[in-house]
Amino acid sequence: MSAKTPFINVLISLGDDHLILGHRLSEWCGHAPMLEEDLSMPNMALDLLGQARNLYGYAVELEAEGRTEDDIAFLRTDREYKNILMVERPNGDFAHTMLRQFYFAVYMQLFWDDVLANGDARLKEFAAKATKELAYHIRHCGEWLVRLGDGTEESAERMKAAVDALHPYTNELFDITPDFNTCIEDELVPNPETLRKDWNTAIQQIFRQAFLVVPNVQFPQTGGRTGHHTEAFGHLLSELQYMQRAYPGLTW
Amino acid sequence: MVARAAVDFEESRAWTIAAAVPDPEVPCVTVADLGILRSVHIEKNTVIAKLTPTYSGCPAVLAIELAVETALLEAGFDARVERVLSPAWTTDWITKDGREKLREYGIAPPVNGSASKLSLFGKVDVTCPRCASTNTEKLSEFGSTACKAHYRCLSCSEPFDYFKCI
Ligand SMILES: [Zn+2]
Numbered sequence: 001m002s003a004k005t006p007f008i009n010v011l012i013s014l015g016d017d018h019l020i021l022g023h024r025l026s027e028w029c030g031h032a033p034m035l036e037e038d039l040s041m042p043n044m045a046l047d048l049l050g051q052a053r054n055l056y057g058y059a060v061e062l063e064a065e066g067r068t069e070d071d072i073a074f075l076r077t078d079r080e081y082k083n084i085l086m087v088e089r090p091n092g093d094f095a096h097t098m099l100r101q102f103y104f105a106v107y108m109q110l111f112w113d114d115v116l117a118n119g120d121a122r123l124k125e126f127a128a129k130a131t132k133e134l135a136y137h138i139r140h141c142g143e144w145l146v147r148l149g150d151g152t153e154e155s156a157e158r159m160k161a162a163v164d165a166l167h168p169y170t171n172e173l174f175d176i177t178p179d180f181n182t183c184i185e186d187e188l189v190p191n192p193e194t195l196r197k198d199w200n201t202a203i204q205q206i207f208r209q210a211f212l213v214v215p216n217v218q219f220p221q222t223g224g225r226t227g228h229h230t231e232a233f234g235h236l237l238s239e240l241q242y243m244q245r246a247y248p249g250l251t252w
Numbered sequence: 253m254v255a256r257a258a259v260d261f262e263e264s265r266a267w268t269i270a271a272a273v274p275d276p277e278v279p280c281v282t283v284a285d286l287g288i289l290r291s292v293h294i295e296k297n298t299v300i301a302k303l304t305p306t307y308s309g310c311p312a313v314l315a316i317e318l319a320v321e322t323a324l325l326e327a328g329f330d331a332r333v334e335r336v337l338s339p340a341w342t343t344d345w346i347t348k349d350g351r352e353k354l355r356e357y358g359i360a361p362p363v364n365g366s367a368s369k370l371s372l373f374g375k376v377d378v379t380c381p382r383c384a385s386t387n388t389e390k391l392s393e394f395g396s397t398a399c400k401a402h403y404r405c406l407s408c409s410e411p412f413d414y415f416k417c418i
Contacts, residue, residue, distance in 0.1 A: 022309075036392035036402070043394040050309025054337075128340035129308050132418045140393050 006179035007120075007188055008059045012072060013082035013177075013225060015055035019073055021087035021104060022048030023240050025097070033094055040140060044101065047133040054126045074244040078237055079227040082177075086169035088224065088233045095148050095158040099166055102141040106202045107173045107195065109134045114190035123189070142206050149210025156211065163212055171220035173199070259294055262329075266299045267292040269327045276315045277397050278415075280357035283316060287345025290336055299324050299331040304341045307398045307418070343417050355381045360388075360403065360414040378414050380405035390414075 025045035032038035056069035087104065091097050112127035112134070119127070148155040174192040176184070183189045200214075207214060223229065243250055270292050271284035283289040283303065290302040301320050305313045317333045324331035343362035346354075351361035363376040377386045385407035392402040393416075400413040 036394070039392060039396065039402075040394035043398050046309035046311065046398055047307060048309065050305075050307060054308060125337040125340075126308070128338060129305075132340065132342075133307060136393060 004062050006182035007186070008063050009082070009179040010177075010183045010189060011055045011059040011062075013179075015052045015059065015072065016081045016083035017087050017104070018048045018052035018055065020081070020083045020236065021100075022046075022052060023236065024087065024089075024091055025101070027091060028097065037094070041097070044137050044140075047130075047137070051126065051130050051133075058122055058126075070244070074241050078229055078233055081224075081229070081233070081237075082227060083224050084169070084172040084175070085221055085224040085230055086166065086172065088230060088236055089166075089169070090232050092162065092165070093158055094144075095155070095162040096166065098141045098144040098148070099159070099162045101137060102145055102206070103166065103170050103173070103203070105134045105137040105141060107199055109138060110195040110198050110202075111190055111192070114195065118187060119190065120188040145206055145212070146210045149207075149212050159210065159212060163207075164215055167215050168217045168219060168221045171217065172222040172224060175222060175225050177225050263292060263294050263299075266294065266301070266324060266327070266329055266331075269323050269329075270299075270301045270320050273316070273319045273323050276312050276319070277399075278354070278357070278359065280353045280359075281346075281350045283320060285347050285350030285353060287347065287350070288316070288341060289320070297330055299329040300334055301331065302334050302336050304336050306341050310398060312397075341418075343415065346415070354415055358382065358412055359400065360412055362415045362417045376417070378403055380408060380410065381412055382410050383408040 022045040025041050025048065028041040029038065029045075032041055052073070053069055056072045060067045060069055060072060086100060089096075089100070109131060112131045115123045115127040116131070145159065149159040150156070151159075174196050176192060180189070180192075184191045204214060271282055271289055273283050273289075275281055275283060275286055275288075278286075286306070288304050288306060290304055292299060292301045294300070301324065303313075303317055303320060313335070317335065321331050321333045346362065354361045358381050360378050360381045363378065378388050378390075379386050380388055380403075383405060385405055387406040388403050389406060390401060391404050391411065394400075395402040395413050399415060399418070401416045402411065403414045404411045
């Protein structure tokens with residue numbers, strides 16, 4: 001373990017959030033409720049994949065042990081992935097997917113904004129691009145939240161069900177692992193706890209327009225940051241890793 | 253003195269060659285028109301072309317980098333492409349020429365001043381590339397590629413792509 005190990009681990013865990021959420025979003029390709037959404041979700045997935053590649057690429061560069069970003073993405077076991085549980089959950093319906101995207105995009109926007117002000121120099125470069133991309137995600141998903149929440153009886157019902165199902169997973173966004181803590185002390189990344197207030201405000205703002213209520217969460221769902229995943233995760237990985245497992249070293 | 257002039261000449265020749273490479277997704281404009289070719293210089297007889305991606309996940313990045321490198325190699329240069337992320341690309345870097353080419357191709361060019369958050373989200377008047385009417389409406393925030401949104405002209409009824417501000 002070198003002095004850089006905590007930062008490398010944090011970069012990989014953030015990269016995992018982006019890779020896994022991007023993978024889930026890409027599952028909608030060809031299945032979206034309308035053509036415009038069939039374009040928008042893969043486009044957002046591409047943004048997330050690009051951001052994941054930046055994070056993984058930086059991690060392996062710091063590590064300097066010959067691993068590549070592909071090794072990180074495709075050749076680890078489930079316990080080695082440190083993404084939050086929310087991003088690995090099966091997509092559910094369109095309301096679930098839009099809400100999850102919104103929760104995540106708002107958090108990452110606050111995270112990158114803070115990085116731009118105080119963080120690691122290379123992360124600043126990633127942040128400058130990501131904040132512009134996320135602004136579109138937030139607007140797009142936010143509009144859907146309002147449209148569905150303030151829509152038909154059924155769409156409002158589904159939006160509420162999505163909030164009940166997903167909100168317990170949002171607390172993990174703010175989890176501080178020991179590695180994360182080290183990086184906060186080294187002023188490489190923001191302290192997620194300081195982002196919580198603004199995140200809550202942003203969520204409440206859109207919820208008001210969408211006639212949704214922030215639920216009282218009794219049992220926050222966490223575990224992903226320590227590698228303890230849900231049952232769905234193994235299935236996701238078997239598809240994500242299929243090519244590299246079936247044809248090791250495959251390139252094109 | 254003579255050596256420096258020779259390098260300058262070679263650098264400008266290399267720039268011309270790299271700058272002429274078309275974008276694979278929007279072939280009516282070149283990498284220079286888009287402003288993604290940031291610099292070309294010669295270091296120890298090797299041409300170093302610096303390119304910046306439009307979006308983090310732009311799938312064309314590798315294709316563009318390879319195309320620029322290949323064009324330089326074919327022109328007889330020893331060449332290398334470097335990817336730079338900072339400062340982040342903005343649609344404001346699309347040249348005047350590039351905007352005109354986009355419009356002729358049927359893609360509405362981005363409205364100027366995109367670097368500010370206001371024009372990212374403020375209401376913008378998108379002009380129809382066919383009939384120049386500003387009576388247009390957005391159909392979809394995301395279009396056929398990450399950099400485009402989908403619009404419709406309410407005057408001539410034609411759908412069109414809008415190169416969105418970032
Ligand atoms: Zn028109």
